[in-house]
Amino acid sequence: MEISAPRGTKDIMPDSSSHWQYVERTAREVCRAYGYREIRTPVFEHTELFLRGIGETTDIVQKEMYTFTDKGGRSITLRPENTAGTVRAYLEHKLYGESQPSKLYYIGPMFRYDKPQAGRFRQFHQFGIEAIGSPGPIVDAEIILAAVEFFTRLGLKDLNLFINSVGCPKCRPVYRAKIQDALRGSLGEFCEDCRSRFDRNPMRILDCKNEKCQQLSKDAPRLADCLCDECRDHFAGLQTVLTAAGVDYQLNPRLVRGLDYYTKTAFEIQYPPLGAQSAVCGGGRYDGLIEEIGGSPTPAIGYAIGLERVILALEKQGLLPSTETGIAVFVAAFDDKTRVQAFKLAAELRKAGLACEMDYLGRGLKAQLKQANRYPARFVAIIGEEEAAQNKVALKNMQTGEQQLVDAGQVEQKIRAEMED
Ligand SMILES: [Zn+2]
Ligand SMILES: [Zn+2]
CATH class of the missing domain: 3.30.930.10 (Bira Bifunctional Protein; Domain 2)
Incomplete structure (x- = not known):
């Protein structure tokens, strides 16, 4: 269950x-x-x-x-x-x-x-x-x-x-006595709550939500006058x-x-x-x-x-700010081998303070790009076989569609520079 x-x-x-x-x-x-x-x-x-x-x-x-x-x-x-x-x-x-x-x-x-x-x-x-x-x-x-x-x-x-x-x-005691004197005669017409409040806490009768009670206490003395x-x-x-x-x-x-x-x-x-x-x-x-x-x-x-x-x-009133789900960069990997490098790069980018995501389900490259769009991600850093061999990353700006080959160590700087534009 x-x-x-x-x-x-x-x-x-x-x-x-x-x-x-x-x-x-x-x-x-x-x-x-x-x-x-x-x-x-x-x-x-x-x-x-x-x-x-x-x-x-x-x-x-x-x-x-x-x-x-x-x-x-x-x-x-x-x-x-x-x-x-x-x-x-x-x-x-x-x-x-x-x-x-x-x-x-x-x-x-x-x-x-x-x-x-x-x-x-x-x-x-x-x-x-x-x-x-x-x-x-x-x-x-x-x-x-x-x-x-x-x-x-x-x-x-x-x-x-x-x-x-x-x-x-x-x-307050003076007022209590005054309000009890004023309401005593009509007490039987008040709701049950009010009747039980009469001795214990007569002031509360004034804030009874019952319309009839409000009508009955309309002319009751006011504390402000006492x-x-x-x-x-x-x-x-x-x-x-x-x-x-x-x-x-x-x-x-x-x-x-x-x-x-x-x-x-x-x-x-x-x-x-x-x-x-x-x-x-x-x-x-x-x-x-x-x-x-x-x-x-x-x-x-x-x-x-x-x-x-x-x-x-x-x-x-429609005054709540929209939920922010966007990220700076999605690191995509070509296969299991490059996935380790992707993990390493993601860790470095996160350490540098960039919101960063990657694939955790062993998806193919195409599915990873789809996933990146869903966040959405401003950049995708793709680590393919060739790029990995040269310790480089294909960095794609998802807004302009431009792609460039960047040294793995330069990815953060590149992203920051383009984000400032
Ligand atoms: Zn006082
Ligand atoms: Zn009442």
């Missing part, structure tokens, strides 16, 4: 891996410009990290984690996101002792046992940024700008940026900096985040042509998380971008 890839996973084949490299390279270039340095943390962590770092009441922890006991009896989980791992590494390596904020980024696979559907996988990939150690709001604006820059460099225009403030542990002075100043500061930088944004009071450790800035970037899956970047401030994981209180902000969706968007 043939074994296929597990449900919810996807092979990235050579034809599309160049697309991934392009998107990843763009992310790295933007991070370099903005001063973010790459961190690579393990793909699995102690389960405890995610229980504390994501929250035991979340869907991720309750339903979606790949958790197992390893042979040493430890509970291990494949990372469902990478903020917790990054913060763990920040504490473990005492980055707080270095100049702050620590500006970090990551690119890599994440794992969630989710229902696979268009654009959603069980192994998926994220590019994310975390800025740890600054209370903002300048750094908040900076990471938003870096995200916008990433999408812009890829050619994705007409993005919608939504921002909100979710307050802090000082002002912010404490500190949060209000912070939110105003963020808007001032974004406006100064010429970034278009919209206020979205329904943009909330579920957990207590999220504070102040929350934002989302949408790319409308993707329809139901239009959110391409989500992030926000999490000033309470580092304490949750065992460090001293430290302000921080970050976001994650789902790369599958980005690639889907680029594909839809």
Whole structure:
């Protein structure tokens, strides 16, 4: 029986891996410009990290984690996101002792046992940024700008940026009580999810996707009207900096985040042509998380971008670069004897940095030339019986059709010279 890839996973084949490299390279270039340095943390962590770092009441922890006991009896989980791992590494390596904020980024696979559907996988990939150690709001604006820059460099225009403030542990309880008072009377009409959120996390009712719930909560009090002075100043500061930088944004009071450790800035970037899956970047401030994981209180902000969706968007818009398959030279051999010389020449050309191919199946000369055209190759170096005897190579320029006899030692120079023309 043939074994296929597990449900919810996807092979990235050579034809599309160049697309991934392009998107990843763009992310790295933007991070370099903005001063973010790459961190690579393990793909699995102690389960405890995610229980504390994501929250035991979340869907991720309750339903979606790949958790197992390893042979040493430890509970291990494949990372469902990478903020917790990054913060763990920040504490473990005492980055707080270095100049702050620590500006970090990551690119890599994440794992969630989710229902696979268009654009959603069980192994998926994220590019994310975390800025740890600054209370903002300048750094908040900076990471938003870096995200916008990433999408812009890829050619994705007409993005919608939504921002909100979710307050802090000082002002949020006041708001919670207000929203509970406002919705209590009509609670029976809300969906089941919303009813269960009412006590635990009433703010989440605002981002219910159910239309009826949205209608019912339309006139609910807004957190922006209940912010404490500190949060209000912070939110105003963020808007001032974004406006100064010429970034278009919209206020979205329904943009909330579920957990207590999220504070102040929350934002989302949408790319409308993707329809139901239009959110391409989500992030926000999490000033309470580092304490949750065992460090001293430290302000921080970050976001994650789902790369599958980005690639889907680029594909839809025809913005992916074409896959490069061409090579500089194909070394063709006349028979088994000259094949050894062909191998030697190919090795020398490759060492000199030229993309070089040869035949591996014992094909005849005619079939080899056909093969060379398929790549396509700019040059074919033919080693025939006579040429081999004189230590020479017949070098054919496939664009002009010209052929000349060249010393074996001169092939690289000849190719380079003609390629420059
Ligand atoms: Zn506050
Ligand atoms: Zn609902």
